[in-house]
Amino acid sequence: VKQPKKKKLKKNKTSKPSNPDVLSDANNPLEIVANALHKRNKAISAPPGALPDGWEKAQDASGKTYYFHRGTNKQQWEKPTKPRESSNWKVARDSTGKEYYYNDKGETTWRRPPST
Numbered sequence: 001v002k003q004p005k006k007k008k009l010k011k012n013k014t015s016k017p018s019n020p021d022v023l024s025d026a027n028n029p030l031e032i033v034a035n036a037l038h039k040r041n042k043a044i045s046a047p048p049g050a051l052p053d054g055w056e057k058a059q060d061a062s063g064k065t066y067y068f069h070r071g072t073n074k075q076q077w078e079k080p081t082k083p084r085e086s087s088n089w090k091v092a093r094d095s096t097g098k099e100y101y102y103n104d105k106g107e108t109t110w111r112r113p114p115s116t
Contacts, residue, residue: 037106052082089113
């Protein structure tokens with residue numbers, strides 16, 4: 001009896017994570033959706049260097065840059081960073097049965113995220 005040929009999986013060089021030992025199946029619907037969401041989120045995210053909501057950049061009399069928040073009147077020399085938003089990580093399995101994780105922001109990883 002002839003055994004059916006097994007599909008060969010190609011190494012995925014473009015999606016996250018970029019581990020050269022990770023195999024991916026381009027026909028896996030979850031991978032297709034995760035990759036599409038990741039690309040979309042990268043395209044619509046704030047430009048690099050954008051300040052968190054409410055923060056503005058200014059200069060003092062000597063020309064040194066500082067940052068202030070209108071709502072709280074907080075002032076600081078260091079550039080404020082956006083707080084990390086919690087991600088609702090979900091677990092799925094690829095076509096070989098290996099677990100991976102994805103979230104609503106389009107991120108994917110083979111390692112268990114700390115919030116799961």
